Amino acid sequence: MEIFGRQPVLSRNSKSYIKLGWVRSVRDAEPLDTEESIRRYVRCQIFCLLGSTLFTDKSTAYAHAKYLPLLRDFERIHTYSWGSACLAHLYRALCRASRYDTKEMDGPLNLLFVWAWERMPCISPVPRHILPPAEIPVAMRWSHAERSTAWLEKTVVTFRVDIDYMQEVTIYGFNEC
CATH class of the missing domain: 1.20.120 (Four Helix Bundle (Hemerythrin (Met), subunit A))
Structure with a gap:
């Protein structure tokens, strides 16, 4: 009330x-x-x-x-640490999802997807050159971009190779090799 x-x-x-x-x-x-x-x-x-x-x-x-x-x-x-709490919630969800008998996963997966797509372009459903300008909020760039279907042809092996041979990962504007 x-x-x-x-x-x-x-x-x-x-x-x-x-x-x-x-x-x-x-x-x-x-x-x-x-x-x-x-x-x-x-x-x-x-x-x-x-x-x-x-x-x-x-x-x-x-x-x-x-x-x-x-x-x-x-x-x-x-003053609350919302980011830390959200990250802890995501880690807990990932931990539960890693159990052998788990069939579903919960948690802030949209945030995890946006994070992964921004930092690992090889797994993203939208090629970087198609994304809208970086001035708009990051998650909005992904929600309004035209989707590609090229990633549907990839297999787990292809994704693993792409990730293994990635040249760099961008973290908060810095490039790390």
Whole structure:
């Protein structure tokens, strides 16, 4: 109630998950005419970002309620180490995915893909010369670029050879051999 201004719609299976569709509808219904309504709007947006991009799980429709206390103190949100937490969540997901009996993987895979495509062009679905200019946000470059189907012809062996014989990896603007 404190975060959204109304009682959230919870998952039928687990009372710890909040329906992201409901959060989006609350966000879109905010009038944005008072300071508090703007804060509710931003809290909804951040909660959707946490549940659908940064700390994702196999459910695409729900986000865990454990993130709600992080949104209470608006003045401290910017001091949290979101990047470290997201990276730890990704490492945990990669660890779980490496088990022999795992059939699916969760976690912030979109962020992992963008990171890999930026630093290892040989595995990217879009050739570098086709990408839009670097002035726009990195992930947006990949989401709006025209896809190539050339990578569909590659096999695991081809990808391994491409990665093994890569000339350089670009990390934060620096080239490392």
